[in-house]
Amino acid sequence: MMDARRFREAAAALVAVGRFCYERGWLPATSGNLSARLDARSIAITVSGRHKGELDETGFMRLDLDGDALSPDVRPSAEAELHRMLYRRDPTIGAVLHTHSVASTVLSRLGGTVLRLHDYEVLKAFPGVVTHHTVLEIPIFPNDQDIPRLAEQVACMLEACPALPGYLIAGHGLYTWGDDVASARRALEAFEFLFECEILTRRMSG
Ligand SMILES: CSCCC(=O)C(=O)COP(=O)(O)O
Numbered sequence: 262m263m264d265a266r267r268f269r270e271a272a273a274a275l276v277a278v279g280r281f282c283y284e285r286g287w288l289p290a291t292s293g294n295l296s297a298r299l300d301a302r303s304i305a306i307t308v309s310g311r312h313k314g315e316l317d318e319t320g321f322m323r324l325d326l327d328g329d330a331l332s333p334d335v336r337p338s339a340e341a342e343l344h345r346m347l348y349r350r351d352p353t354i355g356a357v358l359h360t361h362s363v364a365s366t367v368l369s370r371l372g373g374t375v376l377r378l379h380d381y382e383v384l385k386a387f388p389g390v391v392t393h394h395t396v397l398e399i400p401i402f403p404n405d406q407d408i409p410r411l412a413e414q415v416a417c418m419l420e421a422c423p424a425l426p427g428y429l430i431a432g433h434g435l436y437t438w439g440d441d442v443a444s445a446r447r448a449l450e451a452f453e454f455l456f457e458c459e460i461l462t463r464r465m466s467g
């Protein structure tokens with residue numbers, strides 16, 4: 262497929278996800294970043310500081326997985342290295358989504374380094390999960406303004422747990438991914454549903 266056409270298609274799919282997530286309160290105040298793979302060596306990613314509920318194609322830029330930005334006039338997401346690391350280490354990843362929902366932010370601030378989710382039917386939305394009798398341990402990393410350092414910590418965790426579908430950053434939000442934009446969005450919806458269930462369950466059980 263021609264480069265320009267692939268870029269347009271990736272941007273269009275991510276524009277729709279941005280709007281969907283913003284309408285649900287998962288991307289407030291320009292937060293979050295969205296990307297999709299273009300080819301083996303490059304991605305389309307949101308330009309830093311754009312409102313993710315009001316994106317159009319100009320809100321995206323090409324970014325090489327190793328080298329410099331391929332669109333020199335605009336700055337990529339400040340958290341681009343968290344995306345690039347995932348694409349570099351797993352060639353099957355086709356899209357990465359980062360949200361700042363209330364539920365992920367609150368749960369990630371309760372203390373501890375892991376959020377345990379178990380015995381939810383919706384766990385089966387994640388690749389490879391076939392029963393609700395599953396324990397998903399989502400790592401919670403301390404927030405860090407040094408994004409390359411944070412990316413290294415996440416990469417180490419993924420070496421040990423390569424099937425993880427996502428992780429939390431404390432007081433910050435969720436990163437999740439998939440083979441393509443549709444499967445990344447499916448994982449994101451599952452996570453956000455489960456986070457809301459957890460908050461409600463904890464509230465109701467005092
Ligand atoms: C206003 S949110 C602070 C930055 C952040 O965490 C984020 O997700 C958005 O940063 P970007 O550079 O990708 O716009």
Ligand SMILES: [Zn+2]
Nearest residue numbers: 293340359434
């Ligand atoms: Zn963020």
